[in-house]
Amino acid sequence: MAINRYTKMAYGSADEMVFGHSKFPVKAGLGLEIGGGYTTPEVNYAPRPEAGASKEKLVKEYQRITTDIMNRMVQVGFPSVVLETEHVEQMTNNPTWGGEVAHAQKEIMEEFHDEYGIKCALRHTPGDIREDRDFLELRGDKFNTLMESFEEVASNGADLLSIETMGGKEVFDYSILRNDVPGMLYAIGCLGTIDMDFIWQEIASVAKKNNVVAAGDTDCSEANTAMFIAGGLLDKNLAHTLAIIARAISAPRSLAAYEAGALGPGKDCGYENTIVKSIAGVPIAQEGKSSTCAHSDVMGNLVMQCCDLWSNESVEYHAEFGGTSVQCWSESLAYDCALMNTATATGKAKDLRDLFTLSDKFRDPQGYVLAYDNAYRVGEAIVKDGNDIYLRAKNAALKSIEIMEEGMAGKLELTRFEKGALADAKEALSALTDDQDTFMSDSMAKYKEEVKVFLPENYGL
Amino acid sequence: MTSLDIDPSEILVRYNVKMEKAMTPEDAAAELYPKEELFRPIAEAIFEGEEDDVIEGLEAAIAAGKDPIALIDDALMVGMKVVTDLYDQGIIFLPNVMMSADAMLDGIDFCKDQSDEAPVSKGKVVCHVAEGDVHDIGKTIVAALLRANGYEVVDLGRDVPVDEVIEAVKAENPIMLTGTALMTTTMYAFKAVNDRLLEAGLKVPFACGGGAVNQDFVATYDLGVYGEEAADAPKMADKIVAGASISALKEEFHKH
Numbered sequence: 001m002a003i004n005r006y007t008k009m010a011y012g013s014a015d016e017m018v019f020g021h022s023k024f025p026v027k028a029g030l031g032l033e034i035g036g037g038y039t040t041p042e043v044n045y046a047p048r049p050e051a052g053a054s055k056e057k058l059v060k061e062y063q064r065i066t067t068d069i070m071n072r073m074v075q076v077g078f079p080s081v082v083l084e085t086e087h088v089e090q091m092t093n094n095p096t097w098g099g100e101v102a103h104a105q106k107e108i109m110e111e112f113h114d115e116y117g118i119k120c121a122l123r124h125t126p127g128d129i130r131e132d133r134d135f136l137e138l139r140g141d142k143f144n145t146l147m148e149s150f151e152e153v154a155s156n157g158a159d160l161l162s163i164e165t166m167g168g169k170e171v172f173d174y175s176i177l178r179n180d181v182p183g184m185l186y187a188i189g190c191l192g193t194i195d196m197d198f199i200w201q202e203i204a205s206v207a208k209k210n211n212v213v214a215a216g217d218t219d220c221s222e223a224n225t226a227m228f229i230a231g232g233l234l235d236k237n238l239a240h241t242l243a244i245i246a247r248a249i250s251a252p253r254s255l256a257a258y259e260a261g262a263l264g265p266g267k268d269c270g271y272e273n274t275i276v277k278s279i280a281g282v283p284i285a286q287e288g289k290s291s292t293c294a295h296s297d298v299m300g301n302l303v304m305q306c307c308d309l310w311s312n313e314s315v316e317y318h319a320e321f322g323g324t325s326v327q328c329w330s331e332s333l334a335y336d337c338a339l340m341n342t343a344t345a346t347g348k349a350k351d352l353r354d355l356f357t358l359s360d361k362f363r364d365p366q367g368y369v370l371a372y373d374n375a376y377r378v379g380e381a382i383v384k385d386g387n388d389i390y391l392r393a394k395n396a397a398l399k400s401i402e403i404m405e406e407g408m409a410g411k412l413e414l415t416r417f418e419k420g421a422l423a424d425a426k427e428a429l430s431a432l433t434d435d436q437d438t439f440m441s442d443s444m445a446k447y448k449e450e451v452k453v454f455l456p457e458n459y460g461l
Numbered sequence: 462m463t464s465l466d467i468d469p470s471e472i473l474v475r476y477n478v479k480m481e482k483a484m485t486p487e488d489a490a491a492e493l494y495p496k497e498e499l500f501r502p503i504a505e506a507i508f509e510g511e512e513d514d515v516i517e518g519l520e521a522a523i524a525a526g527k528d529p530i531a532l533i534d535d536a537l538m539v540g541m542k543v544v545t546d547l548y549d550q551g552i553i554f555l556p557n558v559m560m561s562a563d564a565m566l567d568g569i570d571f572c573k574d575q576s577d578e579a580p581v582s583k584g585k586v587v588c589h590v591a592e593g594d595v596h597d598i599g600k601t602i603v604a605a606l607l608r609a610n611g612y613e614v615v616d617l618g619r620d621v622p623v624d625e626v627i628e629a630v631k632a633e634n635p636i637m638l639t640g641t642a643l644m645t646t647t648m649y650a651f652k653a654v655n656d657r658l659l660e661a662g663l664k665v666p667f668a669c670g671g672g673a674v675n676q677d678f679v680a681t682y683d684l685g686v687y688g689e690e691a692a693d694a695p696k697m698a699d700k701i702v703a704g705a706s707i708s709a710l711k712e713e714f715h716k717h
Contacts (some may be wrong), residue, residue: 049646088646089593131595133620173598177605178563179556225598229555233477236548237555316645354463362469373465411468413475416485417554 001201001208001261007386010281014376017274017306018349019340023281026263028213029121029159030113032080034265035283035308039340041333042082042123042268042285042309043069045326046316052088055097059104065317065326066105070112070120072327078334080119082160082285082309083109084268092126092149099152106157123215124158125267126150128166136170138195138458147202154210161207162267164220167195167459168253172222172246174451176229176238181245181397181425182432186443188222188249189393194459196256204261214262216282218270219250227271227366232296239421240298241404241414244366248400251275252382252392258282268311271303274372275396278379283308290333293325299367302360305353306372310336365404365422368412374403390436394429401426486553493543495536499525503532503568504540510560515568519575529575537568541609549692555602562609582613584636584702586694587629590619591640594647599671602691603639610695623653630663636701638665638684639694643672655682666707668697676717686710 010023022035034040051061066083073081083105091098102124109120126149130142137143150161168191175183196217207214218224223246230243251272258264264282266273268291273284284307289300291313304310312329322328343352353372360367368374381399385391404422408414414422433439444461447454482489494504499522506514515537522536523529544561547553573580586607590600597619604614615633617625630638638658642648651669658665669679670688679687684707688694697710705713 046645049649052646133595133618173601177556177559177598177602179560229598233475234480234551236551236553239554351463354465358463358465358467359472361465362467363473363475371465411466413478415475415477415481417481418477421554 001204003197003201003259005259005386006255006279007383009279009376009379009383011278011376014278014373015350017278017372017376018353019304019307020344020349022264022277022283022308024263024283026213026265026283029082029119030109031117031119032082032121034082034121038080038344039307039337040080040082040119040309041078041330041337042084042311043326043330043333044084044086044268044311044314046086046314047088048317052090055094055100058088058091058097059100061317062101063104063108066108068324068327069330070108070118072323072330073118073334074112074116076331076334078118078338081330081334082121082123084123084125084311086125086314087127087149089127089129092129092146095145095148095152098124098126098149099156102153102158103156121159122157123160123162124153125162125164126153128163131166135453135455136166136458138167139198139460143199147206150203150206151210154206154212158212160213160215160265161203162215162217163199163203164218164267164269165192165195165199166221168192169221170453171447171451172225174447176226176242176246179242179421179424181242181428182443183447184246185249185390185393185397185429186439186447188219188246188253190390190440190443191459192219192222192250192253193256193389193393194461196253197260198460200257200260200262208261214257216262216264216266216270217254217257218267219253219272220267220269223247223250223272224269227297228295232298233364239418241365241418241422242425244369244404245397245400245425247272247366248275248369248378248396249393251378251396252389255279255382265309268309269313271297271299271366271370274303274306274370274375275378275382277306278372278376279383285309285311287311287313290329290336293329298364299360299370301356302367302371304336304340304356310340362411362413365407365412365414365418368407369400369403377403388436390439391434394432397425397429401429482550482552484552486547486557489547489550489552490543493546495539499527500536500539503536504543507537507540507561507564507568508543510557510564512564512567515564516571519568519571523575529572530578530580533569533572533580537565537572538611541565545606545609545695558609559602559605562605566608583611584698585613585615585633586637586639586698587615587617587626587633587635588639589617589621589626589629591642591647592620592622592650594642594644595619596643596672597641599641599643599691600639603641603694606691606695607698610698612695612698623650623657626654627657627661630658630665631661635665637668637698639668641669641671642674645673648674648678651679651685652682655684658684664707666697666701666710668694676715680711680715683707687715689714689716
């Protein structure tokens with residue numbers, strides 16, 4: 001499939017964006033329309049490690065998980081749900097395992113849909129297995145196995161296809177630990193996008209052939225690594241100003257899935273998704289306060305602002321006082337969605353959106369830039385040079401810096417270290433060329449020398 | 462639409478701004494540099510993470526008659542201690558430590574090249590990422606912090622088979638083994654490593670951490686010591702060198 005770059009915004013203004021509504025809703029699964037006027041919980045889970053011992057044990061585990069979630073939704077009276085199965089590596093490496101799990105899950109979901117009319121869909125996210133012990137191996141045998149996995153799940157019941165790709169990670173891991181913003185730009189914006197262009201054309205073809213939805217990617221492997229390393233307010237591992245620059249650069253990378261044929265909803269851990277939605281108008285999944293079972297962040301309410309699916313990231317399947325873990329988390333998510341949907345029904349959606357945003361907007365530079373009004377501005381910077389994968393990523397980084405500088409002049413408090421990292425990043429970015437070819441060739445020479453596990457052939461370079 | 466501008470002071474506290482140290486990193490470092498005029502520029506270059514300046518400083522010191530191997534302890538490690546102390550105090554960030562460690566390691570290589578003698582490290586540590594897991598940024602941080610604190614690191618890389626970990630411990634006789642994992646599904650390899658080490662009679666402290674790894678899990682196996690932060694690894698190593706037992710390490714580092 002062809003690549004069609006975005007050069008204009010889907011929305012005329014930031015204020016048009018709100019949770020539960022997307023410019024281009026997606027029909028999927030059993031009666032569900034994502035972004036079609038309501039929000040839906042998306043429950044994400046991991047099997048207990050011992051369940052990975054055999055295919056039979058895994059299938060049984062996912063049957064239990066699926067039944068538990070569907071039961072709880074019906075018991076408490078929620079109208080819709082999405083289940084996301086993020087593959088354990090055995091399932092992707094053995095494509096028929098993933099197919100059998102998808103089939104078993106979908107059978108259960110169909111029974112509930114038939115009996116109760118609950119709207120539901122099944123997302124499968126094969127693992128990005130394209131690497132060996134020493135290097136990324138983005139093209140070749142492992143890529144072929146990965147595509148077989150997509151084919152198997154798509155033909156056996158998965159309604160939405162996603163992945164969290166690793167392209168650019170080898171250079172990113174090196175750069176982020178050295179405050180090297182041009183390296184982050186090269187890794188995420190250029191190498192990541194090149195890999196996304198490559199893999200998403202293939203995934204979109206598999207989806208089209210099987211009449212399911214190519215849903216989208218996230219820069220989990222890079223921007224979320226930055227967020228995770230940055231940690232909380234008192235951690236000293238990475239300036240939060242750098243973490244949000246990495247996040248801003250990740251938006252054009254995640255956008256590449258839609259440019260290659262994906263339709264959405266984007267993946268839950270893509271905190272860059274508000275920016276992506278402003279450009280592409282696709283529905284998005286998000287995670288925040290209800291994903292504390294998996295990790296902490298500093299924008300737990302804010303990211304609900306424009307979500308279409310509301311996710312818990314991932315929880316291991318086990319018993320809690322209130323039922324199994326998937327039942328507890330699915331119920332929490334569904335109550336959040338009920339509140340958002342009530343706001344929509346009473347004409348208060350934009351007020352609730354703004355309350356979500358304001359409760360975290362000043363908590364951290366990450367939330368400040370991702371607040372939907374500012375996220376929209378990052379989107380505008382991206383589409384300004386939408387056909388140039390380097391310039392649009394650079395624009396996103398510079399715009400995020402400009403937004404933070406405005407914030408510092410107002411109510412966004414930053415430490416001296418965060419300000420210093422911001423100033424250094426601005427200086428490094430401002431010194432860069434505007435010419436993609438020059439940047440690419442200079443960066444390739446530099447990182448081939450400095451990052452011994454970087455293989456340009458992974459990117460067709 | 463609600464105004465997107467409020468006074469946030471009643472709904473959040475930016476504790477990092479509130480707790481910020483008055484002293485700049487440069488001022489704090491300046492108080493810690495060695496006084497010896499041949500060593501000070503080397504320590505400053507390490508703090509700045511400038512490899513070329515480190516080598517230049519070493520060349521000047523050697524030309525003035527200093528022993529290359531002695532310079533590792535007297536200048537390079539002293540400069541690196543300024544960096545790790547300021548990191549521990551929350552005055553500088555992890556990337557500063559990584560860049561300084563790169564500069565220090567270049568300096569150590571240079572000193573080794575200038576001498577027939579071998580430097581003596583504080584101890585040897587074997588590092589690895591659990592079998593089945595290819596996420597190695599946590600291990601990279603742990604290895605860099607250990608090296609920055611004067612330990613020799615044998616880095617087995619990522620997705621390391623249990624057999625290979627056991628063989629490395631037998632061959633290298635480290636004071637400590639470290640294991641990192643991002644996923645709950647891969648961290649179970651740590652239990653297998655623990656059991657195989659015990660079978661072989663190798664009671665080496667096994668420091669584990671990363672991603673989804675938690676203290677409850679690590680506490681279930683005899684050799685396991687849970688590290689919440691990568692920066693705990695050199696602190697554990699220091700305790701081991703000082704004679705701490707595995708149970709003493711658990712007592713100190715298991716916080717929950």
